Amino acid sequence: MPRSITLIFILCFPQLLLGNTSALKGQVHRAPASKTQLLGEALFFDTNLSQPPGQSCASCHDPRFAFTDPDKDQTLSEGANKGRFVTRNTPTAMYTRFTPPLHFDNDEGLWIGGQFLDGRKNTLEEQAKLPFLGFAEMANIDGQSVVNKVRKASYAPLVKALYGEDIFNDSEAAFDAIASAISAFERTSQFNPFSSKYDLYLAGAATLSKQEQLGLKLFEAEDKGNCAACHPSRPDKNGQMPLFTDYSYDNLGLPANPLVPTVDLGLGVTVKDPAENGKFRVPTLRNVALTSPYTHNGSFSTLKELLEFYNTRDTDSRWGKAEVPATMNTQELGDLKLEDEEIDALVAFLKALTDGYQENRHSPSKSP
Numbered sequence: 216m217p218r219s220i221t222l223i224f225i226l227c228f229p230q231l232l233l234g235n236t237s238a239l240k241g242q243v244h245r246a247p248a249s250k251t252q253l254l255g256e257a258l259f260f261d262t263n264l265s266q267p268p269g270q271s272c273a274s275c276h277d278p279r280f281a282f283t284d285p286d287k288d289q290t291l292s293e294g295a296n297k298g299r300f301v302t303r304n305t306p307t308a309m310y311t312r313f314t315p316p317l318h319f320d321n322d323e324g325l326w327i328g329g330q331f332l333d334g335r336k337n338t339l340e341e342q343a344k345l346p347f348l349g350f351a352e353m354a355n356i357d358g359q360s361v362v363n364k365v366r367k368a369s370y371a372p373l374v375k376a377l378y379g380e381d382i383f384n385d386s387e388a389a390f391d392a393i394a395s396a397i398s399a400f401e402r403t404s405q406f407n408p409f410s411s412k413y414d415l416y417l418a419g420a421a422t423l424s425k426q427e428q429l430g431l432k433l434f435e436a437e438d439k440g441n442c443a444a445c446h447p448s449r450p451d452k453n454g455q456m457p458l459f460t461d462y463s464y465d466n467l468g469l470p471a472n473p474l475v476p477t478v479d480l481g482l483g484v485t486v487k488d489p490a491e492n493g494k495f496r497v498p499t500l501r502n503v504a505l506t507s508p509y510t511h512n513g514s515f516s517t518l519k520e521l522l523e524f525y526n527t528r529d530t531d532s533r534w535g536k537a538e539v540p541a542t543m544n545t546q547e548l549g550d551l552k553l554e555d556e557e558i559d560a561l562v563a564f565l566k567a568l569t570d571g572y573q574e575n576r577h578s579p580s581k582s583p
Contacts, residue, residue, distance in 0.1 A: 248403065251377055255400025257370045258393055264364050265353035270295035272346065272397065275305045281502035281570070282308035282406065290513025291474055294351045301351045302475045304513035306332060307506050309570075310499050311339060312402045313458055317485070326482060328462045332495045332511050333481045339398035344390065358390035365393060409456050411501065412572040413564075417450065417457075423567060430564025433557055440525075440561055441547060445497045459500035459568065466493040468528055468543040470535035472512035478538055479512065493539025504566045518565055522558045526551045 258264070262271040275292045276282040284292045284305040291300040316337035317329030328334065330342040346352045347361045355361050365371060366383045375382055378392040400406075415421035423431065433440040435448055442448075446459040464482045471478070483492030495511045503509075508516050515521040528534050529549035537543050553561075 249399065250373065251396050251399045252403050254370060254373050254377060255396035255398070257368075257373075258365070258397050259400055261368065263368065264347065264355075264361055265295035266355050266360065267295060270353050272343075275346075275352075276308045278405065281505040283506045287507050287516070290472055290508050292352075294349070295354045296351075299351050299354075300474065301349070302477075302479060303332060303511050304508055306498055306511075307502060308401060309406050310458055310501055311342075312407060315462060323463070325463045326486060326491065326494075329485070329496065332498075333485045334464070334496055335485045339401055340391070340394045343394040343397040343401075359386040361393060362386045362389040365389070408570045410570045410572060412567040412569070414456060415572060416567070421572070424563065426560050426563040427567050429557070430560035430562070430567075433553070433561055434564055439557070440551065440553065442500075442561075444547060446500050460497045463497050464491065464494035465497055465544050466495075466537075466539055466542045467510065467525075467548065468537035468540070468545075469510055469512060469514050471538040472514060475512060480539065481511070483542075490542065493537075493542050500565060501568050502570055504569050518562045519558060522553075522561055525549075526553045526558065 259272045259276075262269055262274070264271065273282075275284045277285040279285060280287075286293070289300075290304060291302065292305045293300050311330065314330060315328035317334040318327055319325070320327045326334065328337075330336040330339065331345075336342045336345065344358070347355050348357065362383060365374060366389075371383075374389075374392065374396075377396075378389070382389050382392060412421050412423070412427075416423050431448070433442075434446075435441075435443045437444070445461055445463060445465065447461055448457050448459065450456055466481075478493075480492040482494040482496075483489055485491075504518065507518075508514070509518070509521045515524060524534055525548045527550070529545075
């Protein structure tokens with residue numbers, strides 16, 4: 216990198232080079248490893264790329280809250296224009312690098328993968344573009360509008376250094392470059408740290424409390440929570456640490472969010488199949504204690520409330536009617552018969568999935 220460009224970055228983005236702290240418990244945000252990732256980080260946090268200016272990717276994907284919306288009092292996220300809201304709860308951007316492209320698994324008879332909760336895009340690069348153009352998000356009219364703003368940014372020389380001096384002369388190629396840099400940042404360890412207490416437990420370097428152990432047992436028990444059926448909790452055959460999602464789609468029987476004016480059909484629209492209406496991709500449970508409100512329409516404000524819904528959906532009228540009853544999962548939830556202390560244990564275990572765990576990190580514990 217030319218010295219002049221390096222100087223621009225040191226002056227304009229010292230926090231990117233020196234590192235800063237994240238509110239993921241105990242986690243330290245280190246500088247990304249490559250210049251492309253540095254550029255992606257600058258783009259991700261740039262509030263000048265919306266219309267009107269003031270909204271960045273990080274506005275709704277805040278690293279202090281596992282890259283979800285920091286406004287926990289709203290079920291839906293507000294965009295660059297005041298009073299204009301998206302129709303879904305902002306999901307975490309963490310661990311999205313592992314999401315496979317949308318495909319139909321013939322062995323399982325299920326749709327698997329895809330970016331966004333409805334699987335409508337297949338790659339991080341494709342996903343990165345859409346919020347820039349979303350009417351209720353960053354509200355740019357087209358990719359050229361985004362490119363024009365990046366052309367004027369302090370880090371524009373780095374874009375040229377990485378993608379060519381003439382990159383801004385081709386708006387489509389420039390917009391591709393912007394998305395590529397953002398996706399490179401999303402592949403860094405800040406988004407994929409695997410540093411929870413449960414990760415250390417699997418490595419033999421931490422011990423779960425009795426309540427957390429009970430929660431894990433219930434999480435995996437087929438005759439109890441059976442959460443692991445869709446949220447696998449053990450390393451796979453290749454040694455990959457669990458991602459707590461199988462990337463399948465499900466209709467939980469959620470009531471409608473009165474703030475959303477139309478019925479959200481989810482995967483059914485993406486694959487143009489009414490049999491998939493009302494189904495949304497199973498989310499990762501990593502950092503779930505930080506990512507409230509929960510479900511695609513933000514129906515629940517706490518983990519305990521969400522688990523109570525799973526437990527008594529079919530036996531307690533307080534939950535209301537399912538928005539899309541025809542495809543509702545009636546086999547794996549709705550009447551789990553969990554006791555209050557068992558729900559509390561599940562909550563305790565889910566909190567152990569929060570990244571940045573530090574206590575006794577360097578002191579291997581006895582096997583539980």
